[in-house]
Amino acid sequence: MSVRTLFIxxxxxxxxxxxxxxxxxxxxxxxxxxxRIFAEGTRCRLRSTxxxxxxxxxxxxxxxxxxxxxxxxxFIRAEEQGEDVYFTLYDSRDCRVETIWSIAGRQQxxxxxxxxxxxxxxPKDLNGxxxxxxxxxxxxxxxxxPPDLYDRLKAIPDFNPKELAWDFEQEKQAMExxxxxxxxxxxRYHLPREQQWFRIADHLAREEAPDLMxxxxxxxxxxxxxxxxxxxxxxxxxxxxxxxxxxRDLCLQYxxxxxxxxxxxxxxxxxxxxxxxxxxHGFTGTTEVVRINSWLHEKGYLRWREVPDTDQGRRRxxxxxxxxxxxxxxxxxxxxxxxxxxxxxxxxxxxxGIAPADYETVRTRLIRDLEAxxxxxxxxxxxxxxxxREDVFPGEAMHDAPDLLLVLRDFGFVSIKNKLPVVEPRxxxxxxxxxxxxxxxxxxxxxxxxxxxxxxxxDVGATLLYSLGLDVPADLEGAVPKAMFTTExxxxxxxxxxxxxxxxxxxxxxxxxxPEEKEQIMAQLQMLGYME
Amino acid sequence: xxxxxxxxTLKTVCAIVEDLIQxxxxxxxxxxxxxxxxxxxxxxxxxxxxxxxxxxxQSYERxxxxxxxxxxxxxxxxxxxxxxxxxxxxxRLQQQPRNP
Numbered sequence: 001m002s003v004r005t006l007f008i009x010x011x012x013x014x015x016x017x018x019x020x021x022x023x024x025x026x027x028x029x030x031x032x033x034x035x036r037i038f039a040e041g042t043r044c045r046l047r048s049t050x051x052x053x054x055x056x057x058x059x060x061x062x063x064x065x066x067x068x069x070x071x072x073x074x075f076i077r078a079e080e081q082g083e084d085v086y087f088t089l090y091d092s093r094d095c096r097v098e099t100i101w102s103i104a105g106r107q108q109x110x111x112x113x114x115x116x117x118x119x120x121x122x123p124k125d126l127n128g129x130x131x132x133x134x135x136x137x138x139x140x141x142x143x144x145x146p147p148d149l150y151d152r153l154k155a156i157p158d159f160n161p162k163e164l165a166w167d168f169e170q171e172k173q174a175m176e177x178x179x180x181x182x183x184x185x186x187x188r189y190h191l192p193r194e195q196q197w198f199r200i201a202d203h204l205a206r207e208e209a210p211d212l213m214x215x216x217x218x219x220x221x222x223x224x225x226x227x228x229x230x231x232x233x234x235x236x237x238x239x240x241x242x243x244x245x246x247x248r249d250l251c252l253q254y255x256x257x258x259x260x261x262x263x264x265x266x267x268x269x270x271x272x273x274x275x276x277x278x279x280x281h282g283f284t285g286t287t288e289v290v291r292i293n294s295w296l297h298e299k300g301y302l303r304w305r306e307v308p309d310t311d312q313g314r315r316r317x318x319x320x321x322x323x324x325x326x327x328x329x330x331x332x333x334x335x336x337x338x339x340x341x342x343x344x345x346x347x348x349x350x351x352x353g354i355a356p357a358d359y360e361t362v363r364t365r366l367i368r369d370l371e372a373x374x375x376x377x378x379x380x381x382x383x384x385x386x387x388x389r390e391d392v393f394p395g396e397a398m399h400d401a402p403d404l405l406l407v408l409r410d411f412g413f414v415s416i417k418n419k420l421p422v423v424e425p426r427x428x429x430x431x432x433x434x435x436x437x438x439x440x441x442x443x444x445x446x447x448x449x450x451x452x453x454x455x456x457x458x459d460v461g462a463t464l465l466y467s468l469g470l471d472v473p474a475d476l477e478g479a480v481p482k483a484m485f486t487t488e489x490x491x492x493x494x495x496x497x498x499x500x501x502x503x504x505x506x507x508x509x510x511x512x513x514x515p516e517e518k519e520q521i522m523a524q525l526q527m528l529g530y531m532e
Numbered sequence: 533x534x535x536x537x538x539x540x541t542l543k544t545v546c547a548i549v550e551d552l553i554q555x556x557x558x559x560x561x562x563x564x565x566x567x568x569x570x571x572x573x574x575x576x577x578x579x580x581x582x583x584x585x586x587x588x589x590q591s592y593e594r595x596x597x598x599x600x601x602x603x604x605x606x607x608x609x610x611x612x613x614x615x616x617x618x619x620x621x622x623x624r625l626q627q628q629p630r631n632p
Contacts, residue, residue, distance in 0.1 A: 089582065121590055138556055139583045161555070 003205055003269035004109075005276070005467040007214040008262055009061075009116065011054065012221030013279035013438050015045065020233035021255050030252050031259035033266075037277070041442030042450040042484045045282075048457050050392035050405055051339050052281035052433040054221070055090055057457055058117050061280060062099045064461030064476035068395025071096040072118060077400070078334045080326075080344070092118050092132075096397055098473075098501040100212075100461045101126065106502070109211040109468050112204045115197050116216050128210050131200060133218060137165035156203050164196035178226065180243055186226050187250045190219035191257060198261040205268035211468055213269055217258060224283045227251050228431030232285060235429065266442075274445060274467045278460050279437035286412030286432035288425050290382060292333045292341070293322055293415075295422045299369050303328035304418050322416050327352050331366055333402075336413045340402025341366065363388070363403060370406065375423075382423055384409045411435070439481075445489030452483040471498025541625070542566055542618040548587050549574070549614060566615035581612075588621060596624045 022035035029035045049056040049067050055075055056067040063070050072095055077088050095118060101111050105127030112129040113119055120132035122145035130145045131153070140161050141150040153159050178186075194217050201215040229235050230247040240248075266275055296302035303325040322332060330353060331343045343363060344353030354362050373382045385407035393401040406414065412432045439455055441447075441463075458478030465472055466480045472495060480495045546564050553564075553574055560573065570576040570584070585598040601620040602609060 091586065121586060136579055138580065139552070141555055142551060142583075142587060 001209040003209050003213045003273045004211045004469070005213070005464055006205075006265060006269040006273045007212065007464055008265060008275070008277045009058070009214070009216030010220045010258070010277060010279050010438070011058075011216060011218040012224050012281060012283050012433065013277075014224075014282035014284070014434060014436070015043075015438055016283065016434075017224070017231055017233070017255075018438060021252075021259075030255050033259050033263035037262075037275070037440055037442040040448050041275075041440055042447045042452060043438070043440045044452045044481070044484075045454040046278055046437040046439040046457055046460070047454055048281035048433070048435050048437055050387060051337075052411075052435045052437075053337055053339075054117055054280055057280035057437075058216075059095055060457045061278065061460045062101070062116060062119075063095065063097050064100065064458045064465075064473075064478035065097045066393070066395065066458060066477050068393035068398045068401065069097055069477070071395075071397030071400060073393075073397075073401050074335055074338045076335050076337075090118060092120055092122070094118070099123070100464055101128070101130070103465060103473065103501060104212055104468055104470065107470055109470065110208070111212040112201070112208065112210040112214060113212075114201055114204075114215040115218065116214070128212075129204055129208065133216060134166060137161040140165055153200060153203075156199055158196075159199065160192075160196060163192050164200075183226055184247060184250065187223055187247070187254065190222055191254060194219045194254075194258065194261065198265070201261075201265055202268050205265060209270075212464060213265075213273075214464075215265070217261070219254060220258070220279070221283075223251055223254055224431040226431070228283065228285055229429055231431075232429075235285075271444070273443055275442040276460070276463060276467070277438070277440040277442075278457075279439075280457065282434035282436045282438070283431055284411050284434040285429040286408075286410045286426065287429055288382075288410060288412065288423055289415050290408055290412065291415045291417055291419055291422050291424075292406070294418060294420055295373065296331055296333070296341070297418075298422065301329070301331040301366065322418070330354050330362065331403075333414055333416050336416055338402050339406050339408070339414055341370075341404040341406065343403040366404065370404070373422075380409060382409055383407065441484045445485055445493070447484060447486055450483065452481060455481050466493075466495055469493065471496045473498055473501045475500040541622045542615065544591060545588065545614050545618045545621060548591060549584065552580070552584060552587060564614070566613065566618070568614045569611050570614070570617075571611040584617075588617075592621065592625065594624075596621055 018031070018034060021030040022038055023029055049060050051073070053074065055072050059070050059072040060066060067073055072090050075090065077090050077094065101113050101119070102123055102125060104111050105125060108127070110128040111126075114131050115133035117132075117134045119130055120135045120139075120143035122130040122132065122143060126145045129149055131140065131149070132143050135143050144150045144153070197215060197217060201213065204210065205213045224231055227247055230244060231251050236248065262277070266273070269275065293302055297304060305323045305325045307323065322334070324332060329344060331341050333341055343359065343366070345356055345359055346353040347356065367386045370383050370386045371381060374380060375382060383406050387405040389398055389401045389403055389405065392405055408414065410432070411434055436454065437457070439460060456478065458476070459481055460478065462472045462476050462478035462480050463484070472480060474497050482490055482495065549568070550564050556575070558575060562568070568574065570581060576584075581602070585596070589596050598620070601612070601617070
């Protein structure tokens with residue numbers, strides 16, 4: 001038994017940073033093993049989902065399908081119910097299509113999937129091992145599979161579930177005011193976390209040798225959100241403060257550690273394993289805040305609800321949720337991470353919103369207005385792209401997507417706060433998602449030193465199935481990048497289109513979320529840079 | 533018969549809750565039972581309530597519409613006993629078919 005395919009996910013990894021870290025600097029590159037993968041493997045940019053966001057993008061990678069088909073669009077799923085918006089968290093049951101874990105598992109390939117979002121609760125038919133990401137430590141046991149896995153993990157030296165899982169409380173406290181010290185602690189917090197995930201992956205690779213060994217390191221994204229200024233090579237010029245240098249050293253320590261994990265996992269997988277690395281999206285800097293609900297208010301599409309001058313009212317005003325007068329609101333943004341606008345259509349008698357017959361007219365007017373939002377100095381459009389959902393999210397789940405998807409000129413996420421001005425420069429540059437992530441391959445059968453044309457994120461799922469020696473299901477939207485493999489390998493292992501996937505579901509069954517939990521999740525999103 | 537189903541539902545709810553909290557290091561004054569309160573006795577946060585709802589829906593393989601239990605008169609309830617949870621599950625089991 002040996003690992004056939006090793007997949008390492010690096011949430012938010014970008015060549016902007018990685019190319020800098022593999023460069024031979026003073027004392028050698030920060031990531032020498034990655035430098036070797038660059039030199040001896042194949043690389044390309046990887047185009048993320050239309051909204052380059054962790055939930056839709058990782059689910060696309062894990063299914064080989066686009067969000068319009070898999071149905072996961074955001075961290076939070078919202079439904080209008082009467083005079084309020086009912087929020088629930090997306091979970092694995094919201095995914096409408098089969099994942100590569102199931103496709104491989106039902107064809108006698110054992111898999112291990114560690115720290116991937118939206119894998120909780122785990123599938124009942126899992127053939128292998130799963131420890132989900134984005135789950136608090138108190139719920140890791142029942143969301144890990146098989147049922148005895150959690151007790152086995154406890155036998156790994158220094159296993160600490162509190163260190164491994166998301167610490168909601170720490171993130172909530174840290175977001176209240178991100179002082180220099182908080183930011184430094186935030187980076188430090190991810191060093192032992194990633195070590196915990198590495199230890200589990202190393203243990204399973206050596207003890208169980210699953211056919212597909214997959215682990216995701218999400219600290220890359222979390223560090224880049226809060227510490228982009230210290231990581232982006234373009235920000236390391238001029239006179240740097242002691243704090244800046246200390247933060248950069250700390251961030252480099254994180255990447256150095258990650259490089260060591262990659263090297264050791266490749267060694268644990270063995271020389272026969274094909275190795276793939278990918279990110280769900282890239283990263284860049286955002287320089288301004290765009291308060292989209294305030295803009296919608298200015299344009300008459302949205303009206304804020306009056307907040308009473310009481311303690312409760314003031315708390316409500318400070319809350320991160322839009323407090324809207326629904327009778328007079330026809331378009332609004334629900335969550336910053338959606339980067340979308342929902343148009344309210346009155347479909348049943350008594351519902352507020354526009355008449356269905358007016359939908360196209362209102363949407364066209366809204367698009368025109370969004371296109372006219374420009375920088376008063378340069379005349380440049382603030383929102384460079386406005387997409388209709390049928391253009392970017394076609395599929396049976398399209399109706400769960402926002403009516404319009406926005407791309408800001410600096411790729412930032414919108415703010416939904418009731419605050420002015422609509423567009424305001426940030427005090428300092430912050431990290432945000434870029435649509436281009438990374439895709440790398442290394443090992444037997446992989447073209448050496450090749451840089452191939454950009455691929456799309458759904459291709460990763462197809463590639464992993466191919467590497468496992470499986471047919472690529474006919475309904476996968478992703479395709480195998482043949483240029484990534486040697487001619488000999490392709491000759492011996494031709495890419496074969498096979499039977500379509502199985503097990504589509506109708507989507508969510510999730511329970512609702514209490515107000516304090518909405519706040520908690522929004523606090524985490526703020527910590528990750530999705531919130532103003 | 534109804535009494536029997538109700539007892540069995542309560543047993544399932546208690547078993548799931550016991551499974552959920554086994555690693556939490558709680559110092560319980562009484563065994564988990566009908567009168568146990570999620571927040572006051574078991575230190576549940578809202579994310580734990582969500583996880584319990586998911587576990588119950590998985591166990592019964594159907595949607596159990598927990599918003600009807602969690603929200604009353606437009607506000608979220610502050611605490612729930614396991615008897616209340618079981619009663620809600622029970623009423624849903626009688627109303628809803630199993631997911632296909």
